[in-house]
Amino acid sequence: MTEFTLLICDDSSMARKQLLRALPSGWPAQVFHAADGQVGLELLRQKSIDLVLLDLTMPVLDGYGMLAAIRREGLSCQVVVVSGDIQDEAVRRVTELGALAFLQKPVDPAILMRTLVDVGLYDPAARSGLAQGAEEPQPSFRDSFQEVVNVAMGQAAALLAKVLGVYVRLPVPNVNLMEVGELQMALAQAGNEKRLVTVSQGYIAGGISGEALLIFHDSEIADVARLMHWQPDQSSPMELLLDLSCVLIGACLRGIAAQLNLPFSQGHPQILSHDGELAQCAQLEGVRWQRTLAVELCYGIEGYDIHFDLLLLFSEDSVPLIQRNIAYLME
Template sequence: MSAVSLLICDDSSLARKQLLRALPADWPLDISQANGGREALEKIREGDIDVLLLDLTMPDVDGYQVLAALREEKLSCQVVVISADIQVEAVRRVLELGALAFIRKPADPAYLQQTLAGLGIAGGEVPVLQHRGTGAIPFRDAFREVVNVAMGRAAALLARVLGVFVQLPIPNVNILEVGELHMALADAAQGDKLSAVCQGYIGGGIAGEALLIFHDSEIADMARLMRADDYLELEMLLDLSSLLISACLSGIADQIDVVFSQGHPQVLGQHASIDELISVNRQRWKNTLAVEISYSLEGHDIHFDLLLLFTEDSVELLNRKLAYLMN
């Protein structure tokens, strides 16, 4: 049996590694990798790519654009989308654009193998007897992919509640001191007045605070989406924050095998500037592992920023939890 040429396209080195490990070494596959949509299209245009395993959320050319280009240019390639964006609308769109199947991240190896075999792409009932060779993954890359999966689950819940399509970003993961955090928040605010809700969490020795930042100019539109005419603006912000923060933390906890206990959401500042928010919390945010996720709602001028601020002591524990993914 001749080898099937298979291309893995994902900007996450961890996601590519997980897919490599999920493909049985006994299968006759000629595997190559691309770390973004532009590189994937270049490889496909060169010819000889039979199968593409495609992520959706990527910084240069995203998965939707890759699928559209394949159709427009009539490029022959079978596509299976593997993504953390599990919104019903996301699945509908990629299948409409020509993908043969959709698999949620992190891909279950058995399900991936069954999907490929069912499509006649490769293999059959072949066990994973050994992993294909993969290198070590840096902590920041590994944790970013864990957050990416959690972010997608939270977006799917938000989409159902609001009846919208949530546009997902590439999450930012950085170690920040308070001055750098100030600059990151100021950039997110872009001069607007803000309202922010904070919720603490702890589990397995890992602790931190989640901070959800709303732009005051968009809160009225958000209230209309949530049909919140019959209750207070503050209650709406607390309800939305609790939903989004809980879903995101639950997605992270599931992947690193911990259970987070969460405090009650509290208003950190309302109709305040970034300078005021920072000054109130300067002591708590001296040095932190900061995760930034900027959600926006398609068809609406609404976006909000979720920050997960892990304590400095949590980084080593997270490293240990992610060791099995990184090595």
């Protein structure tokens, strides 16, 4: 029997581990791994790969670029996209680029099996165990939490895309445990360089506390207002930003909460700074922390010169509980 070959292409070792565990039990497939689309392409050029399980949001070369290269070079493989970017436009684009199916992260093993059967890539009768080469990745805490945020970020973008009728460009989340002083200096530097408006919103969840900062470029507020069909007689531009912040921050926190089984309670959003004065960030409740688990997401709206940065700042005391709940995901 000819061995089936499979490539899991995702920058997150946690996502690769989850996919490996979600594969049909007893499937006689040899599995390869790649952490970005460029490495994945090199493997496709060197080896005969039957199926690629492909993420979209990756560094170096993303999933869209890899799909386009596979088509352009005529590489012989089938592709199923497994992504946290669940925007309708994302599904449409990957289908147009030749993907057989689109699955939402974190993937449900039953849905994965049914999809593989439906597209003719898996025969439930052929069961003899995974071939060699399928070593299970061992993700770090940072990598694991980054993947949790990646899934939540995609859910938030899908909601924002529907509310605004746009396509939201997603970044690779940046997760770091850093000194609060470092954060304050970075924010102060940003405030010195650009005119910014920052919305702050606190959140708590059984042992976890944090502060969300949504940072807008002052010059883009008018574009955001037009995109949201704002009328001067309805509300002020600042109220508009507060509404948008509630949508984006709330959706992202709900996505994290659903995965970690930790529902968040959110405070009222407020304008923390205006006209580029980010010095007030030094007055954050989080300044009492020595360190913070900082998550940075840089969203962009395709077709518009609109960008905004979302910072999720978790207290140092929150980290052990987050670690424990992430460990449950891998059991």
